[in-house]
Amino acid sequence: MNSTPSFALSSLLVASGGAAGAWLRYLTGRAWLLAGPAASTAFPWATLTANVLGSLAMGLLVGLLARHGQGGEGWRLLLGVGVLGGYTTFSSFALEFALFVERGALGLAALYVGLSLVAGFAALFAGLWLTRWLATGTLA
Known part of the structure; x- marks a missing residue:
């Protein structure tokens, strides 16, 4: 994925990544159910987990894409907008906040x-x- 993808390919990347991210979010919730119903309902651990892991993944992705320069638009769409957008939008929120902070x-x-x-x-x-x-x- 070294060039800017067409609208159709961009849409496919975002949609397929979003489906994968939503499924991963579902699995995160299911994993917390293994700790027992009291642990999974007394505090929103699954949401917190998704927000923290998604933010970590967004930082790693942005760092990798920045390090490797041009040609990362397809990966950004698939992984950043798609997978992480389907997993948690908090990762985008955290990134946008960090960009403001880094700009002073x-x-x-x-x-x-x-x-x-x-x-x-x-x-x-x-x-x-x-x-x-x-x-x-x-x-x-």
Whole structure:
């Protein structure tokens, strides 16, 4: 994969990588079930594991692609966008935060983290509220 792939090939790389990443995420959750139901439900260990392992893998991937220079777009699409995107989007979030920090844009880094957390949580609660409202017709 030494040149920029076509849109069709890019789409195939992202989709196939995404399927593999989603399956790996499922396996991570299943692995935590082996520790017993109490361990897997008392704390979101599987999500934490996916976020940490995905972030480590993203760092390794970006480091390798940067070290080897040009020609890594297909690998970035397959592994970074596809596999790691299907496994956890937290790895992309961590990379984008790190890029702000490395550029010395600490204010933007903090803004990005803050907005991501506040807006993400607010959107989740809005979705829950909207679903309940549509189901019951009340604002409870």
